[in-house]
Amino acid sequence: MILNTGTRTDIPAFYSKWFLKRIEEGFVLSKNPYNNQIYKYSFNPKAVDCICFCSKNPKPLLKNLDKLSDYRQFWFTTINPYGKDIEINVPDYKKVIKTFKVLSDSLGINSVSWRYDPIFISEKYSIDFHIDKFEEMASELYEYTSDCTISFIDLYQKVLRNFPEASEVTTEERLLIGENFARIAGEYGIQVKTCVEGTLLDQFGFDSSGCMTQQVLEKAIGNNLKVPKGKYRNRECNCLMGRDIGLYNTCLHGCKYCYANSNMKLVKKNQKLHNPDSPLLIGEVKESDVVKEVNEPSYIDSQTRLF
Numbered sequence: 001m002i003l004n005t006g007t008r009t010d011i012p013a014f015y016s017k018w019f020l021k022r023i024e025e026g027f028v029l030s031k032n033p034y035n036n037q038i039y040k041y042s043f044n045p046k047a048v049d050c051i052c053f054c055s056k057n058p059k060p061l062l063k064n065l066d067k068l069s070d071y072r073q074f075w076f077t078t079i080n081p082y083g084k085d086i087e088i089n090v091p092d093y094k095k096v097i098k099t100f101k102v103l104s105d106s107l108g109i110n111s112v113s114w115r116y117d118p119i120f121i122s123e124k125y126s127i128d129f130h131i132d133k134f135e136e137m138a139s140e141l142y143e144y145t146s147d148c149t150i151s152f153i154d155l156y157q158k159v160l161r162n163f164p165e166a167s168e169v170t171t172e173e174r175l176l177i178g179e180n181f182a183r184i185a186g187e188y189g190i191q192v193k194t195c196v197e198g199t200l201l202d203q204f205g206f207d208s209s210g211c212m213t214q215q216v217l218e219k220a221i222g223n224n225l226k227v228p229k230g231k232y233r234n235r236e237c238n239c240l241m242g243r244d245i246g247l248y249n250t251c252l253h254g255c256k257y258c259y260a261n262s263n264m265k266l267v268k269k270n271q272k273l274h275n276p277d278s279p280l281l282i283g284e285v286k287e288s289d290v291v292k293e294v295n296e297p298s299y300i301d302s303q304t305r306l307f
Contacts, residue, residue: 001041001042001049001242001243001297001298002050002052002217002232002240002243002299003041003050003052003242003243003245004241004243004244004245005019005051005053005244005245006052006053006076007054007244007246007260008033008244008251009246009250009251010054010056010251010252010253011055011061012053012059012061013055013058014060014250014252015250015274015281016060017276018276018278018281019061020061020064021276021277022043022245022279023068025043025279026042026044027040027041027042027043028245029041029279029291030245030246030247030281031247031280031281033248038285038289038291039243039291039292039294040291040292040293040294041245041294042294042295045070046298048071048072049217049299049300050074050217050220050242051074052073052212054077054115055076056078056087056255057091057096057099057253058075058096058103059095062099062103065107072220073107073111074111074112074113074220075107075111075113076115076149076212077096077100077113077114078115078117079100079114079115079137079141080093080117081093081129081137082125085256086256087253087254087256088255088256089253093137097141100112100144100145104144104145105144110219110220110222113149113211114145114149115148116148116150117150117151118153118154119150119169120166120257121169122165127173127177130177131177131180131184134180134181135184138185138187138188142189145190147190147207148185148190148191148192148193149192149194149195150177150193150194151195152197153169153257154259156259158258158259159256159257161262161263162257163257166257171200174200175200175201178192178204178206181204182204182205183204186205191207192205193208193210195211195237195239209237209238210239211237212239212240213238214238214240217240221300223301224300225301226299228299243294243296245281246281247281248261248262249261249262249266249267249270250271250282252271270282
């Protein structure tokens with residue numbers, strides 16, 4: 001089983017105490033955001049092939065990495081150069097880079113990936129700005145990761161509501177950014193990737209197969225996986241998204257481009273319902289709730305190892 005902590009919220013940044021409690025008790029409950037069905041997932045290291053973390057601030061969980069030593073991990077860390085006008089509660093990118101380096105040293109270069117996402121263009125955050133900052137960050141990170149995934153802003157209704165001044169990045173702008181990012185990445189030996197962005201930038205050497213593909217996770221855990229065809233694939237990419245234990249409208253970063261939050265008022269309301277001792281991220285289990293236990297096996301191919 002693959003567990004994912006980060007496509008709906010940032011658990012390492014804001015809910016690390018809760019997460020460690022779930023590790024300690026050996027299970028977690030996750031509510032389906034679309035039908036309120038509650039699922040129970042085991043944290044048995046023999047069943048969990050990989051825990052995938054997606055975070056803008058891994059630091060709160062960093063000091064407790066020893067408590068995760070029984071688990072194979074993949075960390076997908078977003079490091080953007082935006083200011084507090086865009087990423088209100090995200091630490092300065094230079095601080096996140098320091099945390100990223102510690103993660104890489106602790107877990108190995110194959111278990112950490114850098115995400116520069118999303119890219120949007122404005123007077124302040126111009127194409128030249130992005131190119132300059134990407135080169136600055138690549139020069140700091142190339143010894144600590146082998147790849148970087150970029151994407152361009154998606155104008156979902158939630159995004160337009162919270163970030164009305166945002167506009168689509170044009171094809172011409174994408175090509176200019178892609179060409180320059182590929183050139184810089186090539187100088188530092190970093191593979192640039194896109195995910196659910198089409199193949200436009202493949203001409204510059206981008207890998208558009210996905211950001212959390214089976215190959216990526218196999219490289220991170222050092223094992224081959226025998227995942228059933230179609231398992232975990234619920235997007236227009238080859239990524240293995242895993243069983244997500246997060247919940248929408250709970251991330252406190254306050255990023256204006258966020259697709260996971262409707263608004264910060266709802267986020268703060270949910271935050272008040274968070275109990276670090278509850279098996280649910282938000283709220284408590286009620287007597288009327290039906291909990292479905294998911295007994296999913298390990299998909300690791302015990303016959304082979306990659307390294």
